[in-house]
Amino acid sequence: MEKQDQILMKKQNKTYVLELIKNMAPISRMQISKNTKMSPTSITRIVGELQEQGFVKETKLVTSGVGRKATLLDVCGDVLFTIGVELDKAVLKIGIVNYVGGMIDLQTYVRNPLESYEETVQNINDKVKNIIEQNAIPVGKIIGLAVGLPGSIDYENGIVRVAEQLRWKDVHLVRDLSKLTSLNVVIDNELKMKIIAENTVGKAKDSKSSILVGIGSGIGSAILLNGEVHRGESNNAGEIGHTVIDPNGNVCSCGKFGCLCTYISEGAILADAKKMKDISSIDEVFVAFRDGESWALNILDRTATYIALAISNLACLYEPECIILSGNLIDKMPEMKQQIEEKCERYMWEPIKKNLHIVHSSLGSQGVVLGAAIQAQNSLFDIN
Ligand SMILES: [Zn+2]
Incomplete structure (x- = not known):
């Protein structure tokens, strides 16, 4: 049990350090040590592991106050990606977003409002495969996909309870979409996705x-x-x-x-x-x-x-x-x-x-896609 606790704590510390670098980059090891109150030795070890995993890179040397040189650290945006999807009565948008919330590509399609549930799910799968292929993203770097759509969404169980605009009722969107795409899938109401984008990179x-x-x-x-x-x-x-x-x-x-x-x-x-x-x-x-x-x-x-x-x-x-x-x-x-x-x-x-x-x-018309992709990262990212 003690060993388990240690492993968990190590993981928490590592996630904490990575989050800090992501939010404050470029930042030196010394500054991270000060902010986290962890010893410089621990920070050097954790940063080393993060570099090895491809999350963190050294950027440049700066001269600190007393003439000593410090190397600054930044995160690698292209270490992983998530897919954001916005689904509306007449529109389907699909975007690829990198680890630091950068939109790599955004594609917009007209959706036939009379399209059935099965057709829409198949359509999303086809378009997702296309965008991944066109951008030459290694599938192993994609940690998941999230869909933002209007209506009453049971996001915990992955079920669309009611979506009047799409004429859907009690459909298992997460189950059906993850089966087709072989990706981990998250769904939520579109505005709840959008406010996550606002809270991460937008006006809020x-x-x-x-x-x-x-x-x-x-x-x-x-x-x-x-x-x-x-x-x-x-x-x-x-x-x-x-x-x-x-x-x-x-x-x-x-x-x-x-x-x-x-x-x-x-x-x-x-x-x-x-x-x-x-x-x-x-x-x-x-x-x-x-x-x-x-x-x-x-x-x-x-x-x-x-x-x-x-x-x-x-x-x-x-x-x-x-x-x-x-x-x-x-x-x-x-x-x-x-x-x-x-x-x-x-x-x-x-x-x-x-x-x-x-x-x-x-955020204009990309708010839902961006928020969905960020939410996919928030819910599916695991440092191991
Ligand atoms: Zn009403």
């Missing part, structure tokens, strides 16, 4: 409490509390699309009336716009808005109001330091941010308002 980097709001074909949010994704009892925390804002309102696909998503999804905006003008796409609404057509100004003004109300409610519940706006609507219409902020100014409770920052995600 190292934040302990932030909320990501996604506005596009639906509306939802992901909540980061104490540095962890807040999941709730069955991983549905943050699904604000089905908060009821008018019990006598529009009928929702969930069967209730007046859900938020019936007011501020792309479909809802387009349906309202069609009452005013003969148009066929959400992009035409944005063009009309920029041309100053009053019906488009009114519809998007009302949309901004509903988004501001949702944000104000979230802020009152969780008091985050930052709210990140993301998704197709805000990516295509960045000027909406100012409108939303003005409305928040009006609706948000003063004590909460003064500390809150509202920002636009900088």
Whole structure:
């Protein structure tokens, strides 16, 4: 038993040192020793092992304060890779991400919304094999794959409980996809994947409490509390699309009336716009808005109001330091941010308002893929 404990502790120390180099590189052995409070001898041994395994490399010599030379260390980005997948009603995106969160390649495909579950799983497998081959990544360096998708996801058991957009119910995505790809597979709700990307490399980097709001074909949010994704009892925390804002309102696909998503999804905006003008796409609404057509100004003004109300409610519940706006609507219409902020100014409770920052995600359309790949690394990486 004692031997087991020692092995475990060695592994923990090694992981800790590697994480430190990853976060603080370039860094010297002396600095690592100071930060970890481990002896210089132990650090030299651990770093040696990490170099041997290919995780760490020496970069350059620097002169430290008293004229002594110190060699700096950095991690090797290409020591391992993960695959991130974003699946939506009409789009399939696949990306390869390296150990330090760098996107090596990102490929986007149109998905037929009528495609069956089996066809989609087969499609993901084919595209994953393609991207690995095209980038000449040795399969042994790929530690796993993760999929981010909209809906209620039982991420612990690898089951998609409900994904209305994909018309899936209780499908064993992890089991089926790992069988086909021979890779370890992780799945989660797309916004929960996205906030992991924001927390690792984006606008909420190292934040302990932030909320990501996604506005596009639906509306939802992901909540980061104490540095962890807040999941709730069955991983549905943050699904604000089905908060009821008018019990006598529009009928929702969930069967209730007046859900938020019936007011501020792309479909809802387009349906309202069609009452005013003969148009066929959400992009035409944005063009009309920029041309100053009053019906488009009114519809998007009302949309901004509903988004501001949702944000104000979230802020009152969780008091985050930052709210990140993301998704197709805000990516295509960045000027909406100012409108939303003005409305928040009006609706948000003063004590909460003064500390809150509202920002636009900088990850654009690759946020889910990147977050999924990072999550795959977080859950599947084992230093041995
Ligand atoms: Zn609903």
